[in-house]
Amino acid sequence: MSKGKTTLAIELPLPAEGSAVTKQERAYLAIREAILQGLLHADDRLPSTRVLAQRWGIARGTLESVFERLQLEGYILRQVGSGSRVSAMIPDSYLKAVSGTRPPMPAPKTSTRRESNSTRPTAENRAQVGVPFVARLANPLLIAPTEWAAHLQRAMAAITPEQMCSTETEGAWVLREQVARYLRNHRGIDCQAEHVLITNGIRHGIDLVARCVLKAGDQVCVEDPGYPAVHRTFAQAGASLRYAPIDEQGIDLRALPNMVNCRLAYVTPAHQSPLGVIMSATRRLELLDWAQRHDAWIIEDDYDSEFNYHSAPLPALKSIDSMQRVVYCGSFNQALFSNLRLGYLLAPPPLHNQILALWHTVGRSVGVSEQLGLAAFMRSPAFLRHLRRARQEYQTLRDIVLDTLHTHAPGRYRISGEHAGFHLILWLTAEQDEDLLIKAAKQVGLQLQPLRQSCHQIQLKPALILGFAALTRAQAKSAAIKLAQLLNTPRPSSPGCAADAG
Template structure:
């Protein structure tokens, strides 16, 4: 195959449209899957939007937005005069992997390399409503207590007597159904309600995983810079932290020795915390391939993907996890209000059973009324309407900050 001459994209079929899926999403999935599955390879030139428009019966404007999305995620590059080319490099082992494959590796008692931990500051700053530059606290002004109370009251009125005394071990079924539907439609994750475990937030999910997976002395890879609270959770579990630097493409595993067995890699691929980098497609594939070869679990912290201001929210790393190595963790505490204390976890079956056993032992900490209230909030248009309102508000605030910084930077330069 001659690089630059390939037009394999012409042979990519546009999938049959399920109910509720737009042509834009179908075109995106067809092209992304072609790259992920190796039908389109790094350096291959893609057909023009005009050619694809004629073949697929999709408007050129729609395809332009699809190409822009693929470029933003790092799957393709676009240059005026030379067209669009695949830029994501997919490891051969990833292409050959079976979704249920498990790789056994030898545990090294004496690691060949020990990463020096950067100096960490243990000082904590309390988030406060009305204080600027606090990104981790949802604005309580965007959802009124009366609006939330109405959904909560409706859910409580419909509650069955048996629900007051017992609830499904993984959480209320009606809520898990709504979360699974949301993940399928908005995060690209093919999942069902019985795969979801309700927790009280992402840190709670990670703590459960750490206690199930990490033994004293095990290595855990974290981002540098990263989320200090999560680093502390792993340290409390007895882990030795390996710090993977963040560059323009996300987590760089180049400094992690292959001689070290790493039990967990923790990442924030959709919006790296705190630098805001989006992990490129190549890095995502490299991470999945590395995790498969080293029998490592990946924890994907998807803490604020609802608030991407450049395009539609990027698909989750879990959505391309054909090897079942990713544990997906999400929360409603930032999307709605911080004291809601409701999150969820989507783990591979082998890990889910361990976490559920521990969950039974320590006792569930999420009340059924909050779960049913949130399910009622998600069943109608209220939840998505709230996300749109919040996204607009936060983008306005972000733009004010950026405009002020640009203005002040110009003043200082003079």
């Protein structure tokens, strides 16, 4: 295959209907897997959407959506006049690992007895619903208490004596079945119920992994800027933190020399916390390659992947983890409400068994009633209906903030990271003083979080993390007008992002 010429992609078969629900998903998988398996190489030119539409019998508009998604994820690059080319660089060791048919994920050596009757917000944040612009907080008004209570009541009415006193340590089987089904259908992860562990949330899962993997003096690679609460978890485990900078493609391991002694890397690839960057396909594969070569682990924190406003939620890093190096952590605390305290963890089998043994030792703290109620909620149409409703409402709130700022303070800021999640980044101009702006905002009822609080070694320009999800539409409008008025007030110049987050 010669570089720069149209490839034989038009000969690629579409996956069978059973492997993907829609033609759009099948076309996406056909091109993505061809890249990951080395059939298409970096700089190879793809056929046009018109040619592929004729070959596969798919509407051209559908293929345009597929190509846009592949570009968003970093697999291809589209340029007017020169077509679409493969941009992802696939490490040789990854290609060797995926040569032939990718084996299914093996089951951990744990009990799989079926039972009968088959993240982030702090206590302070939970009291701040409706306060602009608190970040990373779900809107509890979007889930009807009566609907949630009805599922809890039905689940408890059918509970058996066995479930009341002897639920498996891994979590209620019925909930693990629903989580595994959700991950297969919506996150692209090939898993079964026996692979899932139920936790109190993402940070709880990360703490379990840290206790099993790390010993004093071990190195952990974390994102910079990143999520300080998780960084503290690793530090309390005795680890030495290595701060990898974030650029437009995500985490950059090449900026950190001497990574051979690093035991663990923690990443937020779908919507980097806090910058909102999507980790490119090349960086994802480089990260997997690094973990394989150095016998290291990767923790994937998938904290808000349900809420992507430009396309379907992006596939998880775990979905291409042919080398079994990724520990996947997710939570319902942002998908539903923050005080639910229910999450899940998916680890490669050897590590799964270590985590489960520790879980047995420290004791469980996830109540069976909440687990059975959530399983009933997920089994019904209510769960996906809620996600659709929440996604639409959060997008509306985001648009209100963006449109209002654009109307009332044009040219006074720059926005990034707005394509997904509960927050966006507002970059200040050189004329504005960040500290004075935050102080003035507090006086009019706005809580602004400076990006510098998430920085450690990286130097960034002054910026604010604006959360919008936990507001009403009226609050979002009013708060954005207040912020626009503050942005319009000229301020003296100030230094950039602090070198130490404190």
